[in-house]
Amino acid sequence: MRQNITRIQLVMAEVQARIASRAYGPGFRLPSVRAQAQALEVSVSTVVEAYERLAAEGVIASRPGSGFFVAGPVAPLALAKMGPKLDRQVDPLWVSRQSLDAEAATLKPGCGWLPPSWMYEAGVRRALRTLARAESNVLADYATPLGHPGLRQFLSRRLAGNGIQAAPEQIMLTESGTQAIDLICRFLLEPGDTVLVDDPCYFNFHALLKAHRARVVGVPYTPHGPDLEKFEAALREHTPRLYITNSGIHNPTGAALSPAIAHRILKLADISNLVIVEDDIFSDFENTHAPRLAAFDGLARVVHISSFSKTISASVRCGYIATRADWLESLCDLKLATSFGGGQLAAEIILTALTDSGYRRHLENLKRHLTEAMTKTAAKLNALGIKPWLTPQAGMFLWCQLPEGLDAASVARFCLKEGVVLAPGNAFSQSLTASNFLRFNVAQSLDKRIFEVLARALRSP
Template structure:
């Protein structure tokens, strides 16, 4: 039964691959309306599949209306076909459980009863709730222009000044014209990608990396290449080889408290990465969204590079509020100037002035540093507790992070995290299976745990059952 499914799955997968290849060519406009498709024989040879697989793929695409057969002369793109950008179809649809959208959609749309040890944020009651309430009360008394008007194109000057002061503590030197506030950290990354990338460009990410980098890059229709991540940063020898061979335009990474591994970039790796990047004119987005969760500062690409080829990105969603949305971009002043235009064109201005006011109010309050000190201590305790509980189940962290809220854990031999995640979802628990983070799909034995979202006894009962049944001991 298992065998049959697999064989059928493989045959179907080949047909789906051919369909995806044709869809991608049409979506990317490499094949336009009315263009002739490659002959069945030729495409079969190119894709190393049987001619009957191509015939089936073409028939199914014709049934969908994307292409049309003309008697005696082959297949053509339908004259009126202009398919929209369906991100789910950009790559062959393998298993929805390892799709990079799976964890985000499941956790964002989960109702209150669902447990989310796979999600990427802290529980609401770990956030500075009292300070947020104070900030909203202050807002209700503020100037009518703040409540009703659009904001300036670069966003709140007060918040940008606060950020510059924080940057100086991190060793990142910048001036006020190097900062742009955005609608969120993800929007900041997206805006930089829109600025730097064109369809077909190559982009380098860590393997494993934050799954939404993969989703975001699909929207930019670029080629995604992964570099293996080590406990001290990307594997530099591989990094250099990929730069020489693939000439990527951009590298996206987290340096401190790397997502999902919790690893820390070493100073030596940082230096070598920047040297290679400069030699190949590679731009780097350093997503520093977990910066405030570090117990003490670690090396930053942005600090070494001085924001020449490095773009620093961050937000307040992990430590202050994810409901009040705001992110930032720190980069070269001439790039910021163009990014302002791009943000006006695509969002009509910067982030919500109401949002930036609330954030500035919380950050300026005396209680925020104390809140963060307590939060870091609480996370350290919870991390140790979780590590022990996981060890008892045979799950081993890849490394013990210095801070943050992720543990990247290897499952006992023979277990596939996608199977475990599927079983967990049936019991209303959203896990984060390894392959959603992996470009090369080589992380099937890993799960990412959010230590602050893994405290409910019900989750542990479920994990014991899921692992037990899978291990058949």
């Protein structure tokens, strides 16, 4: 009897999950009891009982002779219930929440940001002291629609140093890099459109694209960029609208795009009418600049975005979009519609910090610390049999393979119980083919307790 009740609950949970993810919308006709029984491998009577209970709760409604239909208004969107069912240790949103909600004593080698002491705290403090004497409109008023003119002018010159020609009028400030991608998705995507991402890629790309109801297709990533053969095949098969990538230091692999692959990607994009979103958030970590798609393309098909949350402050939220001039007005309207004018204070802080005489020294020290941390972390992982996929030329991530037969989600679950937050590979993989990989943030991996807990996790049955 208890087994039968459990199966009924499983059928109910399956229907409710599909309603929550909006796979089943209001008025949607549920599969017949026989079809549902066959799909879920339960008896017809189990499905009948589950449907009747859902009807009693008002979740679905019965129409005699027609079947069962979803009742009520559109369900609140539940991103965690969309897409493949993942263990919560590999769910992209859950990985973020674990890191952001962690207590001070929790170790976070799986998070995606630097420790506070590694950020440009001194520059931010100097900026705040300076701005305490600023005019009242800086401290209390909205910014102009495109954002702080001085910061946009500075960014125009900065981008030119990387070969990207973008006038200040082609740059719009945003609250973050994530908001920048969100606005681009609102501008260019309709629900059901296909978007290409690298496999693996930054896991929040997956979550954000789910929120836009996009169809996501992963393209295997190599040490020099996306697999061109698979990339071309995906263009032919899926006719994607967007491709979202990093072309500086790739997250999570640490790889860098080669010039040959960059040129081929742009040629394919031109043939297939593909728009590329290039996230350049790790630019300041580079020792040698990798090619930028936006530099080769001249912002014709490439939208270039970035922010300052990795090198200056994650607390001072400020990012930007650089794009073709004829797209900027519509993007600006979307920004006003979704967040209104933005703030002046964050942009003032960022500009003051970037133009501070200490910022260059801060970056030099930061890159030196990251190089040292990369070497130490790789050695400690190697001693445990955890091998980096490649040795990055710069940056803060190591994409590592576990010893054969070990599952990253199981290792993460063990470590989480002992106060260590890891980032398992399948959180980054659209195809879920990275179950034996972990991403390590070397700046957050200097505590020896991490490796003691990892060693126990690797020995655990």
